Amino acid sequence: MIELGDVSFLPAGAACPTLAEATLRIGQGERVGIVGPSGSGKSTLGYHLCGAHRLALAGRTNGRLAYAGRDGTDGAPVGFAGLVGQNPEAQLFCRTVYDELALALLARGEDEARCRHTAQALLGRYGFADRAQASLGSLSLGQKQLTAVLSMLAMEPRVLLLDEPTSYLDAAAADRLFAHLTELSRVHGWIILVIEHDRKRLASFADRVIALDGGRIVHDGPANAWASWDAEVDAGGDALSSLPPFPAVSPDAAPLVELHGVRFGYAPGAPVLDGLDLAVGPGEVVALLGANGAGKSTVLRLIKGLGKPAAGRVALGAGLTAAHDVGLMFQNPEEQIFAHTVAAECGYWLENRGVAPEERLARCRAVLAGFGLADLLDRAPFSLSFGEKRRLCLAAILVAEPAVLCLDEPTTGLDAANMAAMAAEVRRQAAKGRAVLLATHEEAFAAMAATRWVTLTNGRVASDRPNPHLAS
Amino acid sequence: MTTVLRQASALSKCAFAVSLSVYAFACPDWRILVGVNLLLVGLLAASRQFDRIVWLALGVCVASLPTLAALFLLGGVEKADTWREGLVLGLSWLAVFELRLLVMLLADILVVKWTTFSDLLLSLRALRLPGKLVLFCSALVTLLPSVFSLAAHVVEVQRCRGFDPKRLRNPKNFLPLFIPVFLAQLRRSTDLALSLELRGISGAPPARASRLPLGVGDAVLLAAAVAVWLLP
Structure with missing residues (x-):
């Protein structure tokens, strides 16, 4: 179905190819995992495999490409492949969830009844049927990611490329998605290409793994024959055991942040939080868990003072203010970074507080050293890798030494090693007496980083318990 | 009824709005203009789209009143024989102009509120x-x-x-x-x-996607776009 012969890709203005001498043949019904470190050419290979290279990449492709037996130098025919990128929000176009799912079908002339049937079947399968007419603007990032994936499934392509498809999805939705993809490949012969950092999930899904390094294919074979799986799992185990210990939390210590009966919604009659009670003390790390749209990010926003509860109150410890003493790191570092150097980006909060340049630089240097970015003070932050940008954003918050630290999905786009490093940093912050709240859907991260697991359901705390992995 | 109208193609809605806007500037009768405005307000209210955006548009109209009033009253005084007649003439011009402006604004808001990006996109495709x-x-x-x-x-x-x-x-x-x-x-x-x-x-687009699916809503809107020109 897909054939690449000695394919190389040289980006415009670059000296080295990001994909070199790739020769592959992928048949109907294969489930392929594409793995490799950041910048190894995973997305470039993915675009070539689904015939979207001409549309998505600027540069020159050499070699032989064929899709369904036809020459694919200029790309695959329309409808051959579907693709969901790392930023699902960017590829949504319509006003409602249903419109988004129906768009591709209407564009190829399907009638309204068929569109409705397809959309209902897909939304029903994911427990999302009641949100068919919901405005896309009212959805959480996870729900938007699900909508983006479903809009591609609705067009029934022969090849589907998913780049980090579960980065914003809760565990239940991710399980449903991979079960569905398996069925589609087995029953309907779809080729599913997945770029995914969750190696455990990928190992149970893919029947073939293509590993890249430096733009070259270093492994192509059955998933269970890839030796690096085991090495990575071992490395993950080592990282767990090397995490710094949590501080002892005094039960008598006054909480640094408290939410009492908080009610909040983005639209009238649709409360996201409905009587939420929560208190976090110094040295505690609370992982906020729950399904997509449960209100995890909303809790963090309210603590930072970015919204006002309709009822109830958010209280900080004595003498603390949301503006000065609460640090909030958002999900996407790209929406924060603007400065011309790493040092300037890191010191922006201090600059706004009127801290003298010399002191600012000294504090930035100290914080950045802790994140392995000390040598990059004068680098343009835009040239950093995603993991480095993420660490810079955290450093830019920690440099102001907030008493309450809120992290919204801090592991999105991070591999296992970076996730362990993030967990270690969170534990260090807790050891300094800070109250830390994490909104996350990564149970593995919550297991490493949190002292308490708080699950939100229907706008309330459904369960509040010590981290079960620490207890064991 | 409004549901049927909302389901019409983006092109029919645009044709309706353009026809109404052009007609408003050709119509000298304030009573007809009041009627058209009431019709548009009624359609917005019936489709539950009379929200703060509409109020904002009305607010802009009100905010522009002092400047427009000065201009029209001065024009009226210059044209009429006495200042009293001039003021009345200026006020009548102002009223008609504001009514015309309102027709244009409300018709545009109606189209924007009733048309989704995907409707617009599919209509443009259907035009080949x-x-x-x-x-x-x-x-x-x-x-x-x-x-x-x-x-x-x-x-x-x-x-x-x-x-x-x-x-x-x-x-x-x-x-x-x-x-x-x-x-x-x-x-x-x-x-x-x-x-x-x-x-x-x-x-x-494939042949079956290049047809504009004209329904009852399209017929009503296109008929209204033509009928408005038959008014006295």
Whole structure:
């Protein structure tokens, strides 16, 4: 179905190819995992495999490409492949969830009844049927990611490329998605290409793994024959055991942040939080868990003072203010970074507080050293890798030494090693007496980083318990 | 009834709005203009679209009144024999002009409220316009709302690091907002175009997709667009 012969890709203005001498043949019904470190050419290979290279990449492709037996130098025919990128929000176009799912079908002339049937079947399968007419603007990032994936499934392509498809999805939705993809490949012969950092999930899904390094294919074979799986799992185990210990939390210590009966919604009659009670003390790390749209990010926003509860109150410890003493790191570092150097980006909060340049630089240097970015003070932050940008954003918050630290999905786009490093940093912050709240859907991260697991359901705390992995 | 009208194609809605707007500036009778305005307000209310945007448009009309009043009253006084007749003449001109302006605003709001981006895109495709042009128009119409929502988010992100919106009086302080918005919008536009291309928006539409599905709503709107010109 897909054939690449000695394919190389040289980006415009670059000296080295990001994909070199790739020769592959992928048949109907294969489930392929594409793995490799950041910048190894995973997305470039993915675009070539689904015939979207001409549309998505600027540069020159050499070699032989064929899709369904036809020459694919200029790309695959329309409808051959579907693709969901790392930023699902960017590829949504319509006003409602249903419109988004129906768009591709209407564009190829399907009638309204068929569109409705397809959309209902897909939304029903994911427990999302009641949100068919919901405005896309009212959805959480996870729900938007699900909508983006479903809009591609609705067009029934022969090849589907998913780049980090579960980065914003809760565990239940991710399980449903991979079960569905398996069925589609087995029953309907779809080729599913997945770029995914969750190696455990990928190992149970893919029947073939293509590993890249430096733009070259270093492994192509059955998933269970890839030796690096085991090495990575071992490395993950080592990282767990090397995490710094949590501080002892005094039960008598006054909480640094408290939410009492908080009610909040983005639209009238649709409360996201409905009587939420929560208190976090110094040295505690609370992982906020729950399904997509449960209100995890909303809790963090309210603590930072970015919204006002309709009822109830958010209280900080004595003498603390949301503006000065609460640090909030958002999900996407790209929406924060603007400065011309790493040092300037890191010191922006201090600059706004009127801290003298010399002191600012000294504090930035100290914080950045802790994140392995000390040598990059004068680098343009835009040239950093995603993991480095993420660490810079955290450093830019920690440099102001907030008493309450809120992290919204801090592991999105991070591999296992970076996730362990993030967990270690969170534990260090807790050891300094800070109250830390994490909104996350990564149970593995919550297991490493949190002292308490708080699950939100229907706008309330459904369960509040010590981290079960620490207890064991 | 409004549901049927809302389901009409984007082109029929545009034809209705354009016809009504042009007619308003050709019609000298204030009573007909009042009637047309009431009809438009009724349609907005019946479709539950009479929201703060409509109030904002009405507010803009009211805010423009003093300036327009000065202009029309001066014009009336100059034209009439006595200042008293001039004031009455100026006021009548002002009333008719405001009614015309309101027809245009309400008709435009009606089309915007009743038309989704996907309706517009599919209607443009059905006209068999070049695929790249359809793609360009589609990306363009979503640009403003997308930039506004992104800018609002970036302001929030930077406020969390002590950014004070009052500092925007100095253009240098635009950088923390402008750069992330600009870069993120560039990436979003590229991703959106790729997504729409893969969904077959820019290619030539198949024969069954190139027909404009004209329904009852289209018939009513097109008939209204013509009928308004038959009014006395």
